[in-house]
Amino acid sequence: MRVNHKIHIHAPIDTVFDWVANNDKVPLWMEGLDATEYTSYRDPDNPTGTTFRQRMTEFGRTVEYAGEITDYQFPTLLAVTLKHPRFTMNVSYKLSEGSEGVWLHYEVSLVEGDGMVSKLTKMMGWYLKKVASTQLNKIKELAEQKNSPES
Structure with a gap:
């Protein structure tokens, strides 16, 4: 299953990428993120x-993910x-400059590991779309706020 979402952000590409890739800022837009701990040199x-290891609260439970940065191209890609x-x-998270700002393209593909996930695929697809929309809107709000003349 694959979920795509994109959003236009009125901010410089470096600013948007910093919100996506800076571990100090990620908890401000990623709901439920409790901790990220590197397990190798970064x-x-x-x-x-x-x-890295990422601990999140999902549906009231603590869930741990083992993660790896698979691609990093400042300021256009974090995978x-x-x-x-x-x-x-x-x-x-793919960033491209457009007229008056940046397009942030988000894609998540889910690879099923067991039969339980395949039974829940439809619900998980809905949930992943909702999460993508919420997260990208929050990144937009934060990046544009930082970029506003008042900040």
């Missing part, structure tokens, strides 16, 4: 291959893989 100039015992998610 080269700030080229973090591709860095592994990660998140592994759960029942499934794997491949997530990418």
Whole structure:
């Protein structure tokens, strides 16, 4: 299953990418994110291959994902893989400059790990679309707020 969502943001591409890739800022737009802990060295100039553990609260339960940064191209691409015992998610944030701002393209593909997930695919698709919309709207709000003349 694959979910795509895109949004136009009136802010410089560097600003938007910072909101997407800066671990200090991610909890401000990713609801339920409790902690991200690197499990390997993270080269700030080229973090591709860095592994991490992410702890989230989902539906009232704590869930842990093993993650890896699979592609990083400042300021246009961040891609990660998140592994759960029942499934794997491949997530990418692609940025491109457009007229008066940036297009942020989000894509998540869900790779089913067991039969339980396949039974819940329709519900998970709806949930992933809702999460994508909420997260991208929050990134837009934060990036545009930082970019506004008053800030």
